[in-house]
Amino acid sequence: MTRIAVTGAAGRMGGRIITLATESDQLHLVGAVEMAGHPKLGQDAGHVAGCGELGVAISDSLEEALTGADLLIDFTFPQVTLANAAVCARLGKGMVVGSTGFTPEEREQLQGFAEQIPVVFAPNMSVGVNVCFKLLKEIARTLGDGFDVEIVELHHNKKKDSPSGTAVRMGEIVAEALGRDYNQVANYHREGMCGERTTEEIGMQTVRGGDIVGEHTVYFIGMGERIELTHRAMNRDMFARGAIRAASWLGGKPAGMYDMQAVLGLDEG
Numbered sequence: 001m002t003r004i005a006v007t008g009a010a011g012r013m014g015g016r017i018i019t020l021a022t023e024s025d026q027l028h029l030v031g032a033v034e035m036a037g038h039p040k041l042g043q044d045a046g047h048v049a050g051c052g053e054l055g056v057a058i059s060d061s062l063e064e065a066l067t068g069a070d071l072l073i074d075f076t077f078p079q080v081t082l083a084n085a086a087v088c089a090r091l092g093k094g095m096v097v098g099s100t101g102f103t104p105e106e107r108e109q110l111q112g113f114a115e116q117i118p119v120v121f122a123p124n125m126s127v128g129v130n131v132c133f134k135l136l137k138e139i140a141r142t143l144g145d146g147f148d149v150e151i152v153e154l155h156h157n158k159k160k161d162s163p164s165g166t167a168v169r170m171g172e173i174v175a176e177a178l179g180r181d182y183n184q185v186a187n188y189h190r191e192g193m194c195g196e197r198t199t200e201e202i203g204m205q206t207v208r209g210g211d212i213v214g215e216h217t218v219y220f221i222g223m224g225e226r227i228e229l230t231h232r233a234m235n236r237d238m239f240a241r242g243a244i245r246a247a248s249w250l251g252g253k254p255a256g257m258y259d260m261q262a263v264l265g266l267d268e269g
């Protein structure tokens, strides 16, 4: 049994992780954290998540919530995650990190903490998206340079980071498979007389609105034909189940940075 604490306990993802963890026979919730001043502080995490009383009050103290926990599941925001990683590293607790929107410098900081503790870090914990990651590598390698690559993602109007962490990872995978530097070829903006499309660039388009959970399409556009690889999330449960699977998998692993490909065994072969 892996004992977990959850940060962002009153958030969209925190609530689903807490609810679905109660259905897991491998995880046990012992701590729940929200930001200082949050109106749900002191309330039962299960009540807030809508799954009934769990006997775990939401606290603003991560140290307190980690007492008796083996690891932390963190779906918050990069700066919060990094502050939490410092606490986890000091206390020797592992982490499952789903937060997105990290700058390259922030990613490096997280990598530094992963030298001290085991961390699963993935912008998308669904099985489907991770299979898409694997397929994308294969498609890009097989097609080579003759197809223009464009990525379009759609999310709800509360999302703070753009493009999504998943879209960025998709771009990175395709760029790497084609021998390109993602940071050089990603094109986030076209406006006015910006000229013809280059063959190298990977266009990234973002749509925000309503309650869209998350949709990603990668277009490989050739002459007279195109391939579209689309993943649509219907709700947040498969992200939460992925986080739960990652937490169960992480127990006993040595310090290091792991991704969902490793958790799901998709990095083999």
Ligand SMILES: NC(=O)C1=CN([C@@H]2O[C@H](COP(=O)(O)OP(=O)(O)OC[C@H]3O[C@@H](n4cnc5c(N)ncnc54)[C@H](O)[C@@H]3O)[C@@H](O)[C@H]2O)C=CC1
Residues within 6 Å of the ligand: 007, 008, 009, 010, 011, 012, 013, 014, 033, 034, 035, 036, 038, 075, 076, 077, 080, 097, 098, 099, 100, 101, 122, 123, 124, 125, 126, 161, 165, 239
């Ligand atoms: N990796 C994946 O599979 C997925 C990742 N995400 C990412 O997870 C993150 C959270 O997404 P949502 O749950 O939709 O956002 P949200 O805004 O609903 O939840 C974030 C929660 O973190 C809390 N928070 C802020 N500061 C805190 C602190 N210092 N300590 C504890 N809690 C704090 C907020 O009060 C809020 O309740 C985003 O970065 C999003 O992109 C979302 C879905 C899937």
Ligand SMILES: O=C(O)C1=N[C@H](C(=O)O)C[C@H](O)C1
Residues within 6 Å of the ligand: 100, 101, 123, 124, 155, 159, 160, 163, 164, 165, 166, 167, 213, 214, 215
């Ligand atoms: O903020 C969200 O909601 C989501 N964020 C992740 C991302 O940025 O890729 C994953 C998912 O698409 C939902």
